[in-house]
Amino acid sequence: IQPTIGFVGLGQMGFPMAANLMKKTGSPFVVFDAFPATASKFVENAKDLKAQNQSVSVAATPRDLAAQCDVIVTMLPAGPHVKSVYLDAETGLLAGIKGRNNVLLVDSSTIDVATSKHVAETVGNAGAVMLDAPVSGGTLGAEAGTLTFMVGSPSVTTFNTVKDTILVHMGKNIVHCGTVGNGQVAKICNNMMLGISMVAASETMNLGVRLGMDPKLLAGIINTSSGRCWSTDTYNPCPGVLPNVPASRDYTGGFGTSLMAKDLSLAVSAAHESKSTVTLGAVAHQIYNQVSSQKEFKNKDFSSVYKWLNDNQEK
Ligand code: NAD
Numbered sequence: 001i002q003p004t005i006g007f008v009g010l011g012q013m014g015f016p017m018a019a020n021l022m023k024k025t026g027s028p029f030v031v032f033d034a035f036p037a038t039a040s041k042f043v044e045n046a047k048d049l050k051a052q053n054q055s056v057s058v059a060a061t062p063r064d065l066a067a068q069c070d071v072i073v074t075m076l077p078a079g080p081h082v083k084s085v086y087l088d089a090e091t092g093l094l095a096g097i098k099g100r101n102n103v104l105l106v107d108s109s110t111i112d113v114a115t116s117k118h119v120a121e122t123v124g125n126a127g128a129v130m131l132d133a134p135v136s137g138g139t140l141g142a143e144a145g146t147l148t149f150m151v152g153s154p155s156v157t158t159f160n161t162v163k164d165t166i167l168v169h170m171g172k173n174i175v176h177c178g179t180v181g182n183g184q185v186a187k188i189c190n191n192m193m194l195g196i197s198m199v200a201a202s203e204t205m206n207l208g209v210r211l212g213m214d215p216k217l218l219a220g221i222i223n224t225s226s227g228r229c230w231s232t233d234t235y236n237p238c239p240g241v242l243p244n245v246p247a248s249r250d251y252t253g254g255f256g257t258s259l260m261a262k263d264l265s266l267a268v269s270a271a272h273e274s275k276s277t278v279t280l281g282a283v284a285h286q287i288y289n290q291v292s293s294q295k296e297f298k299n300k301d302f303s304s305v306y307k308w309l310n311d312n313q314e315k
Helices: 015-025 034-046 062-068 080-087 113-125 138-144 156-165 180-212 215-222 257-273 279-293 304-311
Strands: 005-008 029-032 056-058 069-075 103-109 129-133 147-154 171-178
Touching: 005 015, 005 062, 005 147, 005 171, 005 257, 015 029, 015 034, 015 069, 015 113, 015 138, 029 034, 029 062, 034 056, 056 069, 062 147, 069 138, 080 103, 080 113, 103 156, 113 180, 129 180, 138 147, 147 180, 156 171, 171 180, 180 215, 180 257, 180 304, 215 257, 257 304, 279 304
Parallel strands: 005 029, 005 069, 029 056, 069 103, 103 129, 147 171
Antiparallel strands: 129 147
16 A cells, blocks of 8 residues: 655745655645645646546645645745644644654754754654755756755664655655754755855955956866865856856846845854854855845845845945
8 A cells, every 4th residue: 555645835845846756656645735725736736747546635734634644744934834834733743643653754844953853852752753854956956856855864764764755756865864953954054055155256256356357267267276166166156157057147046045044044043052153154144134135135046145245335
């Protein structure tokens, strides 16, 4: 018998992830989203993708979904949403799995380490198992099924089960990062590095251009020298340096400035809790808070920090 799979949170990432999971497993599938229209759209869309006789339905609440499912994936905006979807006494997932110890819950949202651990512990105390499995790869990776999953799991056996039955249908690189919460640790550490390096790449390119250097030539030199990084050689923030990046299409698409501000805030909070020094991470956080609070940049890719710098300096 195939397990019944549930998916909660059908946003920019969740919708294509759930579509891949439904299509590739052929399992009975149940969805829930805070916006009923979004869940209905998923079911409508599924008509052309699902296997013959595969059932795809909408649950009334997370609790109702959990009561029907063996494995559940969640893809929600932030910690408070995850807490309420899992733990709300009336409508939460946990209320729906009561008494069924073999239900597996996988949270792929990017949230704070403390909430992730707290929810997993509460789920564990009730007899079920929750893993954290945040992703990188963006909406393109979600559509192509090539996401990287950073997974925190209580055991290697559980990790392997979830990887082989669920994650492999949505991702390519699936890495066990250790205990629950460590998936979030890996994710926020990587994104803190990325936020810092994007600010550094933007300041560097801006300085060189203002001093009279051709941007393509400057990027070429950096990319064969010791300053090279992903933000300079794959995702250069200066328009015209690389053809197929957000910088060369007015910073549309890609990874939003507000998502970067959120991930940096998670990194800075985690640093505070663990008494770690993150001087550059905190500066990058302040910068992305400012960028994302401006209407013009709110929905732009995070490499638009180059344009923001440029706009906010003496001409
Ligand atoms: P989104 O806002 O597009 O989607 C979130 C979905 O969750 C929405 O459909 C919303 O209606 C639903 N939702 C909100 N509260 C809910 C609730 N209480 N119950 C049920 N559904 C609820 O966000 P997204 O871009 O899909 O991102 C989801 C997560 O993935 C975030 O944590 C984000 O940081 C992370 N992430 C995003 C990207 C990206 O490029 N967008 C990349 C990597 C990771």
